[in-house]
Amino acid sequence: MDFREFILIFGLMLLKIGACLEQICWDFEKGPCYAALGYPLYLQINDLFGSNWTFSKIDNTQNEPVCRTNSGMTGNECDHVLNRVEYYSRNFLLINRVIRADSGNYNLSLSYRAPDVVRGRGLTIGLQINVEAPIGSVEVSISCSSSGEMRASCSSDGDPLLYSWTLNGDSLMDAISSIVLDEGTDGNITCSVKNHVSQGQKTISVKHCPVSSVSVVFVLIWCFQLMVLLGLLGGFHIYMRHVR
Template identity: 50%
Template structure:
């Protein structure tokens, strides 16, 4: 069984409890000489009588009969192991001995699933890191901090993601909470590992570039050698003169 939650019909704020908690609803200071009726509003605007005291006798609705108790001395209805179906607006009415109503008050009661474990993970991209946070629970509010400084906050439906640049360094925390619980997970932001695929592609590109440069070098040497040979032939013919040229013809 969860911890005790205490709510009163004199409070101005709604009442919150976690699934499985023990909910203590304080209705009157002393119920030994009271006529008391506790209703719950239904979706169709009808009212369901959940609990009643008349002539010092109690009557409970079957929805809470086996998991509730009432303490006359402090006028408290205790509902054990509350469930989501216990959520709703409750109406308390008190009557005097003449049957005249002396008190009527509404109290919204919200039963929420508590925060589960918080998971934080990092995904690396080319020049950014994506950090994700996930958790279970109802009406979750998340809060990102980096080295204690606020980055982002808002409502979370299952998970939330934040983008960090490549140079981000330090401890990043994801805090989550609702009205009945809270949790936090902190991890160290580390440099992204070098991608094996990136290294292979880079090596392939380097090999192709070196191959092209080697081929171009061979081509230039071959071209340069041919030009030098042609130059030597022209120079030899020039030195031999026209007579040698005529004999050749």
């Protein structure tokens, strides 16, 4: 590995650790590569330098040529990733501006030029790419029912979405977009949303739900009706005593 490649890998790792949506994949046996919709995807492939390679998307049982290069120079056999698959540094392929159609299974076939044939005729690497939309701004809202029940709802752009909640720093069990809070809940509630390519969160303050004015009016009307009923019963009782 030369100094330029070392600096490249170090820079990509910093991007991976930070909030940048550029993704880098290198261990294809552990699972799929996740790419952020609209952002670059870097594929680190050993022995890419000094070989002829063919990058093909697998459609059912047929291989559809996507892009081919000879000695590191991109050829003309490209399809939907035309002008987006690039030979990048010694051991990197770069897919620019990932789109939905890039999701799928791929084969990368390497064939070595003489005198490297002693290393074998070639190598085929299978990899899966899953494209996900990045998380957008996270929004949290609180709604109150007439009974005083509180419901917290969380929404965000992106897919797929995995939710988690905390109340005053304590984790809540519900991993869904909408949860019911106990009566009297107050403090700071946080909704965190993530997928394989990005994450986001939003914190708001929660206070007791106000008593509904409708409920107060209902109670007053009920009390008035009860007083009228008791008055009628009392009057009827007095009337019956006078009749006797």
